[in-house]
Structures are given as C-alpha cells and as structure tokens.
Amino acid sequence: MMKHAEKIDAIKKGRPLRVADYIFFVVLAVAIAVGSYFIYFPPVATPDTAVVAVYKDGEKLDDEYSLFTNGEFTIDNGALTLVIENGAAFVKNSQCGDRRCHRTRITRPNQKIVCLPQSLVIRIERGEKKLSDDDGIHFYA
Ligand SMILES: [Zn+2]
Numbered sequence: 668m669m670k671h672a673e674k675i676d677a678i679k680k681g682r683p684l685r686v687a688d689y690i691f692f693v694v695l696a697v698a699i700a701v702g703s704y705f706i707y708f709p710p711v712a713t714p715d716t717a718v719v720a721v722y723k724d725g726e727k728l729d730d731e732y733s734l735f736t737n738g739e740f741t742i743d744n745g746a747l748t749l750v751i752e753n754g755a756a757f758v759k760n761s762q763c764g765d766r767r768c769h770r771t772r773i774t775r776p777n778q779k780i781v782c783l784p785q786s787l788v789i790r791i792e793r794g795e796k797k798l799s800d801d802d803g804i805h806f807y808a
Pocket residue numbers: 761763764765766767768769781782783784785
C-alpha cells in the first residue's frame with residue numbers, strides 16, 4: 668500500500684496529463700454546448716439581412732423586398748400580390764385558381780410560399796443567398 672507522501676508524488680507526476688485531460692473535456696463540452704445551441708436555436712432573421720425573394724420556374728426574379736418594410740407588390744405582371752406586413756410575408760389576389768398559396772404566412776429565413784400552378788416560389792432569405800439545387804423545390808409542368 669502507498670504511503671501518503673508517495674500518493675502525493677504520484678499525483679504530482681500525473682498532473683500534466685490530468686490538466687490536459689481537463690482542458691480537453693472543457694473544450695469538448697464547450698463545443699457540444701455551442702453546437703447544440705445552433706441546432707436548437709438557429710440564428711433568427713435580422714432586419715439587416717432578411718429579404719423576400721421571388722422565383723419563377725426556379726429562376727430568381729430581379730426584385731427583392733425587405734421583410735421589414737411593409738408594402739404590397741405586384742409579382743410577375745399581376746400573377747399575384749405579395750404582401751409584407753410587420754415581418755411576415757403572404758400572398759393575396761393570386762391568379763392561380765386553387766389559391767393554396769394564400770394560406771401560408773412566412774416569417775423566417777428559408778420558409779417559402781409555393782404557388783405551384785404559376786411556378787412561383789416566394790422565399791425569405793438572408794442577404795445574397797441563392798436558391799440551391801438541393802433545396803427540394805421542383806416544378807412539374
Ligand atoms: Zn397560388
């Protein structure tokens with residue numbers, strides 16, 4: 668059995684490794700905490716970056732609209748009216764017939780309103796982000 672002094676000696680000898688272990692676990696814990704934070708609380712739209720973009724047949728139209736400026740905008744020569752009101756975007760007066768697009772209100776980045784009959788997608792984006800190929804939006808004409 669170890670004597671008291673030997674135990675202290677052993678602890679002292681072992682110390683550099685233990686400090687390194689502590690640092691490793693602290694770094695790991697912080698990394699997990701930060702990672703979890705972004706998974707559970709993704710960054711929210713801010714006035715500087717959130718814009719409402721419109722795509723027709725998968726092609727982005729020239730005009731973008733700030734999500735934080737209230738207004739009504741005629742899209743695609745009157746195909747529908749985009750309404751932006753207090754940080755939310757929705758559609759009215761759509762010429763699509765089924766008017767399913769009227770039921771959706773979007774308020775956060777990557778949310779979208781799809782008007783399938785007119786091949787229109789209205790999406791909230793951050794700044795200059797483009798619609799990517801793996802976005803899950805497909806048109807069947
Ligand atoms: Zn529609």
